[in-house]
Amino acid sequence: TSGSMPELHAVAPSLAGVGSRLHTNWLAHWIATPPALRAGARMPALARSSGAGQDSQRRTRQAADLAAYLATLSDPPEDQRATDTPTFGSPAASALGKGLFSTIGCSACHTPLGSDTDAEATNPNPSTPLKPPTIGLSSLRSKWKPRALRDFLLRPQRHHPSTRMPDFGLSNEEADQLASYLLAASQPDRLQRLVPGDPLRGRQLVATLGCLNCHRLDLPNQFETKRLAELEGLDWDLWGCVASGDGLGEAPRFTFTPAQRVALLAFGSTDLSSLMQTVPAEFATRQLSERRCTACHGRDGRLANDQPAVAPRRVPDSRGGERLMALPTPPPLTYTGEQLRLRWLEEFLAGRVSSRVRPWLTVRMPRFPQTAVRLAAGLAADHGMAATENPSPLTAGDIDPELRRLGEQLLGPNGGFSCSKCHSVGARKAQMEVGFGVIDLVQSKRRLRDAFYLRWMMNPTRVLPGTRMPAYTDEAGNSPLVKILDGDGVRQFEAIWKSIDARQAVAGSTR
Template sequence: MSRMADLRFRVGFAIAFAVAFATSDSMCISDEVAFVPALERFARHNQVDSFDVGRLLITELGCTHCHLSDAEMLAPKAAPSLSGVGLRLNASWVRDYVARPHDVHPGTTMPDMLGELNAQQRENIANDIAAFLATQRQDFPEIKASGTTPVVFEFWKRGRIPEGQSLYHTVGCIACHEPDANFRVSGSPRSSIDEIIDQLDDDELEDLGLADAARPYPSVPHSNLAAKYTLQGLTFFLLEPDRYHPGSRMPNLKLTPEEAADLASYLIDSHKDREKGDAESRNNSVSADVASGRQAMQQFRCLACHRVGGLRLEHAASELPRLDQLRHDEPAGCLHVGNAEGVSYSLDDFQCDAIVSAIASTDTNLDMTRADHLQHRLMQLNCFACHVRDELGGIGRGRKDFFHSVGDIDLGDEGRLPPPLTGAGRKIKPGWLTKVLTGNKADIRPHMRIRMPRFHSDLVSDLTQWLVEVDGPRELPLTVADDSKPAKREVIEAGRELMDIGCIQCHSFDGFAMPGVVGVDLVGIADRVNRDWFMAFLRDPASLKQRTRMPNFFAAGKTQNSELLGGNPDRQIAAMWAYLQDVPKHSLPQKLQESRSQSYELVPDDRPILLRTFMDTAGTHAIAVGNPQGIHYAFDAEQVRLSTAWRGKFLDAQGTWFVRFAPPAVPLGSQLIDFPIGNVFAAMDDGVEIGHDVFAVSAQQPRFDGYRLDADGIPTFLYRVGEISVEDRTVAAKDDASLQRTWRLSVPKHTSRRIAFSPLAGVNVEDIGDDRFVNEAGLQAKIHGLSAVDATITSGPIPAADDHQRVHFLIQVTSPMTLRVDYSW
């Protein structure tokens, strides 16, 4: 058969096959079809070719696990590992999922393998398989603590729901998944494009080519996580997704153990409304025949995709038709509900048509270009959820407001959203690109809350090569001085001087920066960026990066400094590159040196000074308060507690203002005292014994609501404990060298709430009379308005270190009331 005749045959077959599917009454069409992000976002709106869509579906549905193909692009997505699944997943969920996968997890790409069975047979087989998988138990890996990452005992039980909710909406989860409608988010600076889109109707958007940018797109659906996972199982999955699902499109977001526990607690809590009762109290066992379940794994070809306990499929995949042979079959098989094998996917006409088209042209997959391979892999990994490449993808308009820069500094979209991938292979050196994709210490944007995830090397091993081949080095649009040989000292000095024309206003150098600068550090840029791209970018930034805030210092081919290197822009740019190739060995830019030489000790003369910084005891949300009386303190806004106090000098702000990666700020004074861990308040309910009464601590954590300053500059910290509003004010008293701390409590009108008040804690707490208590560190608390007779010294109920004691007062708040404690040491 001639090539043209063969082509006509294939096209005709594809059309006939598609028509047959479209008219078949038994074709699987569902409102909850198998969900593949790139298909839903781009293919249904004709932004990608139908052949590309079909190839993507073939890999994401795992077709070539059974129907072999020589096309490298059609390698199937690896299925989750079932080794150790008995400790990760609830057996009752596994049973239900095996029996009815598309009902239990709408959008799943797993096929229904039991289609040929009646309802009772389905239930029996699913019970057996779930019972067998429940026996697959494997200890979770030991998570070792490091100097920067402490690991609390049984950390997965200590997750904090509010912190998990915040993580879910900031680090990148909602780039793919649905945001919580109840999560409060403040607006972010809008780009000019977003402003235009807000003012146009659908027809105008279409005419201007902005319809794709304006269109919302569906989210990757969660299964019922409260029913599916044990709390420990979800926590460890979030820590290392590829350990348990080698082909998972869920990337590793570089969570700490504490963050993974917080996120798992939030996700399970947010799905509990789908379940009756707590997920941890679910019946995690099923009564069935384990041996029959093991046999069913073979019989129903579960092992074609999954690996468990060393089992292998006894009937090789080669016994089934190869993928390219399927185009000669009748319209039946896995896409057809009533097929003899009983295997069916939840697909609609559009998806079936795309698969049929791809199968009909399957031999052309052997000659795909690198650009085809590249786009295919980017769609597989859903890189387009965050990144734009050639006008395709990026964070959607409805999700942008969730992403902020650290400290909410206005750096535009460049400071809060992931960078574009357009031309990335031309810009980024292969070695660095590999580090970025595999998460190998390549985070250079500490000002962004959203995180560049880490992918398993097997999934991204080819991406670096493909990006370089597709984007490739291009002919440099200007002639530059040759700096391939060691640059002369005067050239490097000229490059250093040119840094002062604007670079230091946005970038740091080896960790040193001007006040307020949070941009990318230029140290190591020669290891990250190709020289030719750097030259072209400085000559015309907007030509390589649309809507960049990088100014053009060489507009119209002219320089701002006509004296250096003869005023030649090309030579000046080359000199800047020569300087940046080894910044640590060269002197810092002059203006930066001058800034560093100044003294930045903060001295509160006539009113308090507030400095938001990092501190060892107060963490990354520290608010340090310096008082003219010479008694200072730090408040931890994340844990909502007074953390440290000291006397003498206050703080040096140089590290906070100039050194992005500086160590935590250290008080300059002396006589430091650390306050007990935990907030002094906890909302109470019935259940736990304290003295002669029985109460229980509310699970709600204190919620920080900011602070206000009075006319004297003294801050009052605002937070909530359950429904109780707290105004927390601390004043330095010079006469007796103490801190006078006052709390004003209030509740909604016509309500009454019980609260536990614990103003002091320690390994050992003693009552020393006159309504005073002292701990082993020498911190004394003088109680005003409450009698020590009413106090109980015991452990709990407010979380503290093991074996610590706390002074407890139980208070009924019915109307605004004030408490006061004087602290001295």
């Protein structure tokens, strides 16, 4: 319902056409005991999971029946047409895919290929947040049909809008290469072959076991259980999915950690009304953990958990030769909510900003179209910023020609701050080559809130210790260029911002 925690609206993967995507034997093993294939799996196991006697036999038989039915669910023929390149699955494509895997950021969420198991969530340092389990890739060959894996990498949300797997904006060629590598490097299918199931029994089980409470499929749902509101006041330790021992009964078996179970029992002892509270800043914090954003980005003084080592690379120089360019790591998220314009941040998170802000980074920023608006609002709220943006004095109104002229002078090397030596300004490229990435100032104007821009300009190292950006004013806000606007740093920086407005207007979009 509206006004409730956004996570309550998440959906499980659609079962429509699943037989065209996943291997039947893998489905049977997954349905029977998900934790055996993925640490921290959220999918519950079927009924009793003691592994003894008739319970184990029934679970295996039901899983085989369910998998047999799901295997009959195929995508329409037009969705199964091969669109891969001629090199799909070739050693050359696999080699290129290995390079992609190591550079675009896959290791932030996935354990390296060759690992036998997924990485459990551990927290050896109490001062750092607990990371969710990473997802192993060793059994990809057992799970995915080859072209279906390629299609999943291209459009992860197609069959699962709430997936944690983000969209990296891969091209067809990149998806072919990455899928080729993943399939070639993963382990051969070693899962025990289960006795084939009965698809007719499986169809009935899908309708009666509760599968359709989470998964989408054009089939009547015949499963009934108590509504959450009916559980208020009950002792969850004695009944239902969180119970232990005989209290579980026929409830699904979730692999809750001890800490998760304690948290659920504590929640069950309340009136459950907290589910109807939506706090944007808290949602953003949960999403940063869920999406493992801090694997690549630092935040609040902490370094990224799995920040990839980015070695210098050779780039062309202006004389036709090459030079080494040191590539910095992704930016910290400490000030994101107060730093970036809300609408721009929404567009950026959704993957609708076409030009890359930091094209020198090999790590690729993924897209989160399903949560972009809420996540942007939550990051802003975390810094006390409103969900709406009003024009500021630096943005509103016409551009004064004299102020524009002074801003242009300040950008340049003749009596100015020489900003244009390192920074490009739209179509006007930087005058010198530097050994590190520098953001185009037109991009900065589109992205940055005016107040943050001024705070940054007055003292860059206060915002980002260790930055190469120098300070141009003293503690009183006075600049050494006393002949321009009386040496008032704030007014000079405002003039620069206004002059970039003019260039931005000429360049077109102000998104």
